Amino acid sequence: MFWMIIFLPLLGALVNGLLVRNKVPKTLSHVIGAAALIGAFFCALAVYIPFMAGGGKQQIIIGMDWLRAGSFEAPFHFILDRLSGMMMLIVTGIGSLIHIYAGGYMHEEKETWRFFSYLNLFVFMMLLLVFGDNMLVMFIGWEGVGLCSYLLIGYWYESDANAAAGMKAFLVNRIGDIGFLIGIFLTYKYFGTVSFSELKDMVFGNGVTPVQLEAVSWITLALFIGACGKSAQLPLYVWLPDAMAGPTPVSALIHAATMVTAGIYMMTRLSFLYYLAPDTQVIVAAVGAATALFAATIALVQNDIKKVLAYSTVSQLGYMVLACGVGAFSGGVFHLFTHACFKALLFLGAGSVIVAMHHKQDMREMGGLKKYMPITHVVMLIGVLAIIGFPGLSGFFSKDEILWKAWIGGGPVIWLMGALAALCTAFYMVRLLMLTFYGPNRSDHHTREHLHETSVVMWGPLTILALLSVFVGYLNVPHVIPFPVHQLFDHYLAPVVEMPEIAKQNWTHLTATYPASLEFLLMGISVLGMFLSSAFAISLYGKGPSPLAKRMAERFSGIHELLENKYWIDEIYDAYIVKPLAEMSHFMWKVIDVMIIDGIVNGVGQACTLIGGLASFRMSGSIHRHAMVLVIGLLCMLTVLIF
Amino acid sequence: MVPVDMYLVLATVMFTCGIVGIMARRNLIMVLMSIELMLNAVNIVFVAASRAVNNLDGQIMVFFIITVAACEAAVGLAMVIALYRKYGRIDTNFLRMLRG
Amino acid sequence: MTELLVFHALAGLITLCSIMVVASRNPVTSAVFLVVDLFCVAGLYAQMDAHFVAAIQVLVYAGAIVVLFMFVIMLLNLEPETMQGFRVSAPEVGILLVTIVGFIGVAVTMVLGGPSGANGGMTPEVIEQAGGNTFAVGMVLFTRYLWPFELASILILLAIVASVVIAKKDKPAAKDGAVAGKRSLTNGAR
Numbered sequence: 001m002f003w004m005i006i007f008l009p010l011l012g013a014l015v016n017g018l019l020v021r022n023k024v025p026k027t028l029s030h031v032i033g034a035a036a037l038i039g040a041f042f043c044a045l046a047v048y049i050p051f052m053a054g055g056g057k058q059q060i061i062i063g064m065d066w067l068r069a070g071s072f073e074a075p076f077h078f079i080l081d082r083l084s085g086m087m088m089l090i091v092t093g094i095g096s097l098i099h100i101y102a103g104g105y106m107h108e109e110k111e112t113w114r115f116f117s118y119l120n121l122f123v124f125m126m127l128l129l130v131f132g133d134n135m136l137v138m139f140i141g142w143e144g145v146g147l148c149s150y151l152l153i154g155y156w157y158e159s160d161a162n163a164a165a166g167m168k169a170f171l172v173n174r175i176g177d178i179g180f181l182i183g184i185f186l187t188y189k190y191f192g193t194v195s196f197s198e199l200k201d202m203v204f205g206n207g208v209t210p211v212q213l214e215a216v217s218w219i220t221l222a223l224f225i226g227a228c229g230k231s232a233q234l235p236l237y238v239w240l241p242d243a244m245a246g247p248t249p250v251s252a253l254i255h256a257a258t259m260v261t262a263g264i265y266m267m268t269r270l271s272f273l274y275y276l277a278p279d280t281q282v283i284v285a286a287v288g289a290a291t292a293l294f295a296a297t298i299a300l301v302q303n304d305i306k307k308v309l310a311y312s313t314v315s316q317l318g319y320m321v322l323a324c325g326v327g328a329f330s331g332g333v334f335h336l337f338t339h340a341c342f343k344a345l346l347f348l349g350a351g352s353v354i355v356a357m358h359h360k361q362d363m364r365e366m367g368g369l370k371k372y373m374p375i376t377h378v379v380m381l382i383g384v385l386a387i388i389g390f391p392g393l394s395g396f397f398s399k400d401e402i403l404w405k406a407w408i409g410g411g412p413v414i415w416l417m418g419a420l421a422a423l424c425t426a427f428y429m430v431r432l433l434m435l436t437f438y439g440p441n442r443s444d445h446h447t448r449e450h451l452h453e454t455s456v457v458m459w460g461p462l463t464i465l466a467l468l469s470v471f472v473g474y475l476n477v478p479h480v481i482p483f484p485v486h487q488l489f490d491h492y493l494a495p496v497v498e499m500p501e502i503a504k505q506n507w508t509h510l511t512a513t514y515p516a517s518l519e520f521l522l523m524g525i526s527v528l529g530m531f532l533s534s535a536f537a538i539s540l541y542g543k544g545p546s547p548l549a550k551r552m553a554e555r556f557s558g559i560h561e562l563l564e565n566k567y568w569i570d571e572i573y574d575a576y577i578v579k580p581l582a583e584m585s586h587f588m589w590k591v592i593d594v595m596i597i598d599g600i601v602n603g604v605g606q607a608c609t610l611i612g613g614l615a616s617f618r619m620s621g622s623i624h625r626h627a628m629v630l631v632i633g634l635l636c637m638l639t640v641l642i643f
Numbered sequence: 644m645v646p647v648d649m650y651l652v653l654a655t656v657m658f659t660c661g662i663v664g665i666m667a668r669r670n671l672i673m674v675l676m677s678i679e680l681m682l683n684a685v686n687i688v689f690v691a692a693s694r695a696v697n698n699l700d701g702q703i704m705v706f707f708i709i710t711v712a713a714c715e716a717a718v719g720l721a722m723v724i725a726l727y728r729k730y731g732r733i734d735t736n737f738l739r740m741l742r743g
Numbered sequence: 744m745t746e747l748l749v750f751h752a753l754a755g756l757i758t759l760c761s762i763m764v765v766a767s768r769n770p771v772t773s774a775v776f777l778v779v780d781l782f783c784v785a786g787l788y789a790q791m792d793a794h795f796v797a798a799i800q801v802l803v804y805a806g807a808i809v810v811l812f813m814f815v816i817m818l819l820n821l822e823p824e825t826m827q828g829f830r831v832s833a834p835e836v837g838i839l840l841v842t843i844v845g846f847i848g849v850a851v852t853m854v855l856g857g858p859s860g861a862n863g864g865m866t867p868e869v870i871e872q873a874g875g876n877t878f879a880v881g882m883v884l885f886t887r888y889l890w891p892f893e894l895a896s897i898l899i900l901l902a903i904v905a906s907v908v909i910a911k912k913d914k915p916a917a918k919d920g921a922v923a924g925k926r927s928l929t930n931g932a933r
Binding site: 645649650653655656657659660661663664667668670672673675676677679680683686687690691693694699700702703705706707709710711712713714715716717718720721722723724725727728733 | 746747750754757758761762764765770773774777780781784787788791792793795796799800803804807808811812815816818819821847876879880883884888891895898899901902903905906907909910912
């Protein structure tokens with residue numbers, strides 16, 4: 001049963017990719033893709049329920065042997081524990097909803113079999129990543145999801161821009177992967193194994209030697225660089241906004257709910273190592289906080305609905321990384337869970353809007369859609385409320401948990417960066433809502449005629465996601481708020497993110513008790529900030545872009561331009577990194593490869609021909625002469641042999 | 644039982660005939676026939692040796708040598724035919740194109 | 744005793760025929776002498792209890808190779824060549840004679856030394872018991888020497904293809920696209 005979870009998506013991918021192709025109607029490829037995923041989800045449930053009923057203890061499921069070289073081995077073993085169980089449900093569950101939705105979204109596209117095949121392949125790779133018991137199997141999944149991301153971003157490959165965006169995603173990921181690989185190498189060198197379960201047993205059983213302790217800082221740093229690439233942190237986040245060139249379901253599944261969370265998943269898997277390396281944790285927390293704030297500021301002035309959501313994703317990922325950095329791994333994973341729900345909801349809702357607007361994505365041309373698309377409006381409203389942390393919805397619980405832990409784990413500065421990012425989040429999300437659904441409709445006559453609600457295939461999954469966004473938060477209610485059960489999720493994940501004994505002295509501030517009033521105070525500040533920010537956004541954009549907004553843009557035109565052009569980061573990278581590399585490659589090719597190396601190789605050949613020409617003039621061509629020489633030589637040889 | 648060295652002497656004589664044939668004959672086909680003679684001489688040595696040390700490997704070797712000889716004769720004769728078609732004669736003194 | 748007699752008879756015949764093969768002017772005569780020669784060699788093999796090899800010799804060598812020679816000789820309609828001596832310069836004749844003499848000398852030396860080597864264990868009694876020479880050879884051929892055996896079949900295939908290709912008549916190239924001169928390879932695919 002366990003194997004079905006992984007292999008059903010693979011089967012779907014193969015059937016769609018190799019068998020179905022263009023020969024059947026599009027609906028069939030959609031059905032195959034969605035059915036594979038829904039089947040996988042039910043298999044996942046079938047595995048998860050007995051697993052939790054049995055106490056949720058970690059199980060290693062033995063697969064086949066793979067690599068073995070001396071003492072190094074990396075077999076296909078799969079780890080089923082609370083963390084991977086949760087992830088598999090998220091991936092298959094939200095993945096199924098997105099697959100169902102995608103059937104409606106891709107209805108008018110050609111070659112949908114490619115789309116569903118890649119999407120299924122992606123889920124397969126993601127499950128490999130999630131379930132892998134050692135770093136190399138996880139790396140297969142890591143690279144595999146990067147590949148599928150590339151394939152899907154460049155799905156409409158006829159456009160050069162899309163293809164370039166796909167390549168950018170893959171290449172930037174690769175840069176992060178260097179870090180990941182170095183991390184794997186170092187882990188093997190200092191610990192002798194790359195298996196997660198073995199590492200955990202080693203650290204908790206025998207403790208860590210001082211040499212290993214020092215190495216752990218480097219290992220965790222290297223792995224974190226890999227996470228930066230995959231989870232779009234500074235400075236490797238640049239691929240995510242460009243990845244919006246792909247179809248919206250892709251953005252929802254890959255760049256919101258699953259692939260980008262791989263870095264956080266990896267760090268949580270190795271939480272025991274990260275606890276042992278407080279130096280790296282400082283860097284992790286700083287990068288996470290900086291990313292959260294940085295991306296949130298860019299999102300303030302974006303006009304493309306998907307770009308706003310993309311930067312929002314980068315920002316929320318920054319929150320998750322921040323949580324890992326301050327030692328609140330379960331908080332980070334909980335935010336991962338809630339974020340998957342409401343970000344997928346937001347992306348799919350945006351997709352509905354885009355489809356209704358005939359693939360126009362500029363918010364300045366939208367407006368007043370709430371009367372044309374009531375269902376989409378309601379679910380988007382719920383999604384926005386969730387993400388800004390409206391009290392009672394899921395985002396509130398998860399984000400506040402992170403901010404609280406940021407204060408006690410990282411100090412006021414980190415908390416402030418997070419809080420400012422939350423303010424920006426509230427602002428730009430409410431702005432998005434206002435510009436899209438409220439106010440007068442600004443689109444042209446033609447588009448307005450065709451505005452209508454989407455089919456049930458599309459708003460059905462949205463409703464489910466909206467319900468999840470509302471209720472999932474109650475899994476982790478903090479103690480200070482009266483509620484029947486507290487911190488369910490933290491307790492659930494506790495065995496996975498246990499802290500090793502040696503590390504406990506560095507993290508006493510995490511485990512100490514604090515007055516409830518402090519937590520309430522921080523909570524109150526962030527809620528108040530959210531309300532103020534939202535009110536500001538409503539006032540500026542409630543009826544479309546107001547003159548006040550325009551005046552503000554002119555007043556602060558310097559900052560506005562900086563933000564609108566994403567801090568010119570892409571241009572800086574292009575000028576200082578890409579161009580020099582291209583120049584160097586050109587030089588290597590023209591001079592070193594063509595002139596020098598080819599010259600040497602051809603030269604050797606010519607030398608041989610020359611020598612051959614010198615020696616060949618002895619041949620007379622007559623068979624008799626040849627025979628005679630043969631015999632004489634034979635005789636001499638025999639003589640030598642005998643005597 | 645005939646002593647082995649007599650077989651060897653016989654083989655040597657046959658081999659020498661072959662060598663003389665190669666060097667003395669101008670006709671290409673005669674050269675090929677002389678080569679066959681030489682191969683047969685070697686075959687005799689192998690079978691004799693096999694008998695002397697009571698091992699069958701020598702006869703296996705003969706089997707393969709005969710196979711190879713057959714192939715070589717076939718290909719050689721094909722070449723003779725081709726050469727004859729092109730030049731009209733198969734005189735070894737004339738066929739010296741591989742010179743230099 | 745009879746063995747020695749048979750051997751000497753065959754050996755004499757072989758020597759005679761070998762010399763005649765080399766010395767005949769007419770290629771057909773040479774070929775006929777070659778056939779007799781090979782038959783005698785087969786007889787020699789039989790006398791040495793190598794029955795399998797003897798059969799192969801008759802079938803392949805005498806029966807196929809020499810027939811092939813005959814075919815080609817007849818096809819090319821060769822004339823008896825005039826024996827013109829060695830046509831090599833004097834020093835080369837000298838070297839030639841020296842080598843021939845030396846060759847025989849080496850051979851005699853080797854022969855006088857006698858063969859040496861481990862006893863292989865396949866005495867005639869063992870072979871007889873195993874089911875005869877052919878049986879024993881077959882056993883060894885298909886077990887220890889299976890790989891060369893298979894390669895030999897590939898070699899034969901190569902030789903077939905090569906000889907067909909080399910001896911094929913080339914069609915004259917077409918100058919005006921006439922049907923008669925069209926190469927069969929481009930038939931219809933122009």
